[in-house]
Amino acid sequence: MASQHPIEIILARQWASTMSHPIWITDDAGNLLFYNVAAEAVLGVRFDEAGEMPAEQLDELFETESLDGAPMPAEELPLLKALTKWTPAHGPLRIRGHDRIWRNIEVTAIPLIGEGERRLGALAMFWELDS
C-alpha cells in the first residue's frame, strides 16, 4: 500500500495551517513533514518551495545557536529532545534561515504519540523574542 501519514499527523498539519504562530512538524525520525505560513516568515522560505525534507538536510534550511552565540549541540534542541526522550521540551535559541537574519526565539516541542503508544513524530511551536 502507498505511504500515507497517520491521521494524527494529518490532523496536526491541518490544525497548524490555521494557527498564526510558527509550527513545525516532523516524523519520528526528525524528517520535516510540514511548517506553516507563520514559520515561513522565520525560515525565509515558503514550505511549498522547501517541501518535505530528510533530517540530515535540514541544515540547508536553517542554522541554530544559543542566545549568546555559542554553538548549540543538536541534542540540546527542544525538538530533538522531544523526539529522543518522548517528553515535552522548551528552550530559547537563535535561528537563521534563508534571509540570513539571526532571530531570537523560544521553542516548545511536544512529542506526537498516537493511540497504541505509537511514536509518530513531534511538533514544535516557536515565538520570536524580539525582531
Next chain:
Amino acid sequence: MRVKLNGTRGSVGRAGPETVRYGGDTSSIEVTSGGGASLVLDAGSGVVHADAATVTSGRIDILLTHLHMDHIQGLGFFRPLFEPDVEVHMWGPVSTTKSLTARLGRYLSPPLFPVRLRDLPSVTVHDLAPGTVEIGSFTVTAAFIIHPGQTYGYRIAADGRTLAYLPDHEPALGLGRVPTDPRWTSGYALAEGVDVLIHDAQYTDDEYSGRIGWGHSTLTQALDFAELAEVGRLVTFHHEPNHSDEEIDQHHSEVGERRQTSVPFEAGLAEATLQV
C-alpha cells in the same frame, strides 16, 4: 468474496415506509469468503439480519470500527453471543486509557443493558492495534481514520479481492474538501485500489456546512475520495436518518448527472448482497 449489507443507516435507526429500500437499521455488514468463512463488521441494529446470527456452534469474528452506539447497539441482540457453543471474537480499536472490554462493558451492563459482557458464555475481546492481522482466511488491515474518538477503517482481503469499509469518515476535515495528495489523506492507504469501497456519504453538500467535525462525509466528498484512491466501485453507506428512500435516490441521481466520475457508485441498499 460476498458482502451483505445488514444495516446501512447512520446515527440512529429509522424504520418506516419511507426507508424500506435503504433500510432503517444501523451499521453492520457481513463478509463471506469463497471458502465459507465470514466476518461481521460493526454491530449496529442491522447485525440481527446477519447470516451468522442463526449459528449455534463454531466461531464468529466481529470487527468494530468504533464504539458509537449506532455501531454496537445490536450486540446485545445478536443471539450467538448467548450460545455456549459459539466462540465469539470481538475486535476493536486499541485505546491508551481503557481496554476494549471496559469500554464495551459500559453498554453491556446495567443500567443500559441487563446482561453483563463478562456473563456471556464464550466471548473473547481483542484490543486491536493498527496494522494487519490474519483472521481465518481473511487478511484484515486496520488503521485510524478521521472520526471523533478512536475509529478504524478496515481493508479486507480474501480470494484475491479487496474491500475497504470506512462507514464513518470525514477526510475533508480541516480543509473543507478531500485532499488531493494521497499521503495527506485519511484512509487512503486502506482504500487504495480496492475492488469495492463502502464509504460514509451521510450528508448533502448543504447539510455538511452545518455539521463540520461531526465525522461524516458528503456524497461529493465520498466520490472525491473514491477517485483519489482509484477504487473499482463505491457503495455509499451510513445514510442520513432524515433522508427518505426517495431523497437518497434523488441526491445520488443529481450528483451523478452533475459530475463526470470514473468510479461507478450506488447507494447501499438494505440487505443487498454485493459480489466483490
